[in-house]
Amino acid sequence: MTNRLASSTSPYLLQHAGNPVHWRPWSPEAFEEARERDVPVLLSVGYAACHWCHVMAHESFEDEATAAYMNEHFVNVKVDREERPDVDAVYMAVTQALSGHGGWPMTCFLTPDGEPFYAGTYYPPSPRPGLPSFRQVLEAIDHAWREQGDEVRESAAGIVAQLAFKPLPRSTVDDEVLAGAVVSLLGHFDRANAGFGGAPKFPPSMVLEFLLRHHERTGSVEALSMARTTCDAMADGGLYDQLAGGFARYSVDAAWVVPHFEKMLYDNALLLRAYTHLGRRDDNPRYRQVVRETAEFLIRDLGTAEGGFAASLDADTEGVEGLTYVWTPAQLVQVLGLATGARAAALYGVTDEGTFEHGTSTLRMLGTPDAEIAAKLLAARDRRPQPGRDDKVVTAWNGLAVAALAEAGAVFGEPRWVEAAVRAATLVLDVHLVDGRLLRTSRNGAAGTAAGVLEDYGCFADGLLALHQATGDVKWFTAACGLLDTAVARFAGEEPGVYYDTADDAEALVQRPSDPSDNATPSGASALASALVTASVLGGPSTYRDAAEAALGRAGLLAAREPRFAGHWLSVAEALALGPVQVAVVGDGPELAGAAWRGVHGGGVVVAGAPDSAPLLADRPLVEGGAAAYVCRGYVCDRPVTSVAELAEALAVHR
Numbered sequence: 001m002t003n004r005l006a007s008s009t010s011p012y013l014l015q016h017a018g019n020p021v022h023w024r025p026w027s028p029e030a031f032e033e034a035r036e037r038d039v040p041v042l043l044s045v046g047y048a049a050c051h052w053c054h055v056m057a058h059e060s061f062e063d064e065a066t067a068a069y070m071n072e073h074f075v076n077v078k079v080d081r082e083e084r085p086d087v088d089a090v091y092m093a094v095t096q097a098l099s100g101h102g103g104w105p106m107t108c109f110l111t112p113d114g115e116p117f118y119a120g121t122y123y124p125p126s127p128r129p130g131l132p133s134f135r136q137v138l139e140a141i142d143h144a145w146r147e148q149g150d151e152v153r154e155s156a157a158g159i160v161a162q163l164a165f166k167p168l169p170r171s172t173v174d175d176e177v178l179a180g181a182v183v184s185l186l187g188h189f190d191r192a193n194a195g196f197g198g199a200p201k202f203p204p205s206m207v208l209e210f211l212l213r214h215h216e217r218t219g220s221v222e223a224l225s226m227a228r229t230t231c232d233a234m235a236d237g238g239l240y241d242q243l244a245g246g247f248a249r250y251s252v253d254a255a256w257v258v259p260h261f262e263k264m265l266y267d268n269a270l271l272l273r274a275y276t277h278l279g280r281r282d283d284n285p286r287y288r289q290v291v292r293e294t295a296e297f298l299i300r301d302l303g304t305a306e307g308g309f310a311a312s313l314d315a316d317t318e319g320v321e322g323l324t325y326v327w328t329p330a331q332l333v334q335v336l337g338l339a340t341g342a343r344a345a346a347l348y349g350v351t352d353e354g355t356f357e358h359g360t361s362t363l364r365m366l367g368t369p370d371a372e373i374a375a376k377l378l379a380a381r382d383r384r385p386q387p388g389r390d391d392k393v394v395t396a397w398n399g400l401a402v403a404a405l406a407e408a409g410a411v412f413g414e415p416r417w418v419e420a421a422v423r424a425a426t427l428v429l430d431v432h433l434v435d436g437r438l439l440r441t442s443r444n445g446a447a448g449t450a451a452g453v454l455e456d457y458g459c460f461a462d463g464l465l466a467l468h469q470a471t472g473d474v475k476w477f478t479a480a481c482g483l484l485d486t487a488v489a490r491f492a493g494e495e496p497g498v499y500y501d502t503a504d505d506a507e508a509l510v511q512r513p514s515d516p517s518d519n520a521t522p523s524g525a526s527a528l529a530s531a532l533v534t535a536s537v538l539g540g541p542s543t544y545r546d547a548a549e550a551a552l553g554r555a556g557l558l559a560a561r562e563p564r565f566a567g568h569w570l571s572v573a574e575a576l577a578l579g580p581v582q583v584a585v586v587g588d589g590p591e592l593a594g595a596a597w598r599g600v601h602g603g604g605v606v607v608a609g610a611p612d613s614a615p616l617l618a619d620r621p622l623v624e625g626g627a628a629a630y631v632c633r634g635y636v637c638d639r640p641v642t643s644v645a646e647l648a649e650a651l652a653v654h655r
Contacts, residue, residue: 003019005025009443010082011048012046013025024075026087030077034111034112039075040073040075041074041114042108043077043079044078044107045081045091045106047312048082048390049390050105051260051261052103052104055122056123056134058319059134060123066138070138074109081104082311082390083394085455086506089513090510091116092106093515094119101121107123109141111156114509115156115160117156118141160511165512165513165514170556173553173556177559184563185564188564192255194232195234197564200250200252203234204230206522206571208230210574211226212281228278233256234247235286235365240365241325241363242348244300244301244381245295246301247267247268248263262387263297264520265310265397267520268297269401269404269405272298276404276411280412280599286369291408292412292414295417298401298404298420299416299420301313302401304393305444306427306431306442307426308398308427309401310389311391311392311394311397313387313390315387317386317387322357323384325362326360327377329350332345346366348363348366349361391443391444393441396453397521399428399460399463399464401421401424402421402425403459403465405418405420406471407466410470410606418467421463422467434447437503438451438483440453451502453502454500455527459521461480461483461487462480469606472609472613474614477540481540488528491504497550497554498554500514516558523568526555526566526572529569530548532548534580534603537582538582539616549576552573559573571603575603576603579601579632580604580605580634581600581604581632582631583606583629583632584632586608586617586620586622586627587610587622587628589628592644593608596608599648627642629641631647
């Protein structure tokens with residue numbers, strides 16, 4: 001049996017195409033059917049790599065009796081949150097307000113006009129303490145709709161009104177706010193295990209970037225210490241794949257031992273960039289190893305045949321969470337022999353009791369990495385069943401990957417990484433950009449139908465600007481500026497500095513979402529502000545910087561009060577506080593270009609090439625016929641230098 005999801009380009013929706021539930025994709029037709037039948041809409045939102053989404057699907061959506069009840073009493077709509085982040089954002093705000101928490105799968109009940117009146121996340125097939133069964137929820141909603149329909153509709157309208165968007169007042173992000181953010185982060189810092197807060201613990205990639213930039217500008221020992229110890233703990237914990245590289249989405253415990261095994265493109269792109277920035281300033285070979293392994297993971301395991309990057313790897317393998325990744329001491333001995341197996345158990349923290357489930361252990365790094373042992377274990381692991389892959393290409397996340405690979409390739413002299421970034425950028429421009437507007441996703445080279453949201457424009461433009469710097473090719477700069485112009489024109493609100501997450505001509509939802517918070521990825525507005533700053537420093541119009549500063553002012557209160565959820569905003573502010581720094585290398589000077597990439601401050605830019613071949617290189621002549629580097633801060637330039645030593649001195653930063 002198939003339902004109306006069978007023609008979708010979303011792997012998540014396709015996972016549910018065989019359910020006995022009569023799922024519909026999000027569409028006007030679904031709500032029209034609800035009006036005609038006078039029944040509520042059951043909205044279920046998740047994503048392909050989500051463990052608990054799989055659990056609820058198996059327990060409830062594959063159950064014939066549950067499906068029959070859903071089909072009789074509801075119009076059932078399934079949404080991939082990664083494909084429709086706008087829908088997800090609107091109803092996640094409702095879910096958090098009504099239930100006190102959020103997460104996926106998300107289960108919302110809507111009127112035929114799309115107004116929500118009840119919401120939650122996962123519901124089990126049988127009641128649990130404090131949690132009703134899914135069938136109990138369905139029956140209660142159906143009864144309320146039939147017996148108290150007017151009150152339900154009135155309640156739904158009230159919920160929508162209460163959650164209406166209200167822009168924050170303007171507030172400056174100055175030195176005092178930036179220093180205060182570090183103090184606030186110190187208060188949340190886990191001094192025993194590193195990272196921020198308790199379990200579950202997520203990789204704070206954008207906060208790490210802010211801390212590194214703040215240290216570079218001010219010399220703050222506290223900022224550098226938090227960044228280093230967190231990077232150390234994540235790299236040595238179960239969050240990091242010690243055999244193949246790449247990071248899991250989060251740790252279920254506070255000590256980074258047991259990951260939630262799904263691997264997301266966005267996490268790995270953001271962390272690749274953070275470790276690149278730390279690794280270019282620190283002699284610790286472990287950081288460079290993490291950079292190399294994570295870059296190779298992106299290309300090898302998430303690269304698609306068309307040149308883009310897939311969204312994620314599943315948390316489950318054959319329905320079992322973490323099956324591919326965990327080990328027992330006996331399994332190590334089977335692969336490595338008795339003596340080496342025992343040594344590997346000590347190295348990776350594999351115990352008889354186990355650190356995960358059923359006596360298995362995740363792999364951590366408790367000693368000096370051993371490449372030979374890792375290679376043998378990886379070869380054995382590759383023969384195990386492997387997790388599924390969500391192979392849709394998401395515009396924003398590919399932008400993050402393009403930026404990370406382009407920059408890492410330039411810093412560490414790996415042209416193959418830059419070439420991978422070029423392929424991904426080319427795919428997105430060729431397939432996702434239609435009549436000057438971005439689409440959100442593609443799969444197997446075919447574009448999806450969902451319109452791009454603000455984060456798609458901001459993150460992809462940022463990736464194109466990084467690619468312009470890594471290659472010197474002006475076409476990437478031109479394409480980025482075109483996207484930024486469109487974003488400023490179509491996503492801006494009525495008040496200066498306010499941006500919505502959807503365009504002014506996008507499908508109208510019960511609310512037009514506008515969330516400035518940086519969560520697992522940069523908010524759309526902070527991604528746009530970052531790209532606007534970078535483009536202005538690379539030679540774009542001054543209006544870009546003005547727009548970025550206006551947007552930053554709207555996030556000032558968020559940055560001051562909740563810096564854990566404003567890491568990208570704070571990074572933008574640090575770049576502006578330092579200039580940003582520009583390095584223009586004119587002429588044939590690969591040594592100068594390499595020194596520039598290794599020494600430039602976070603948020604700074606580097607372009608190398610022939611005089612006048614790019615906007616940043618305009619009117620910057622050679623010096624006595626030879627290559628020269630021009631270093632500028634805030635558009636005020638030092639005299640050109642011609643040696644690596646002089647350039648290193650000009651770019652001297654706190655270490």
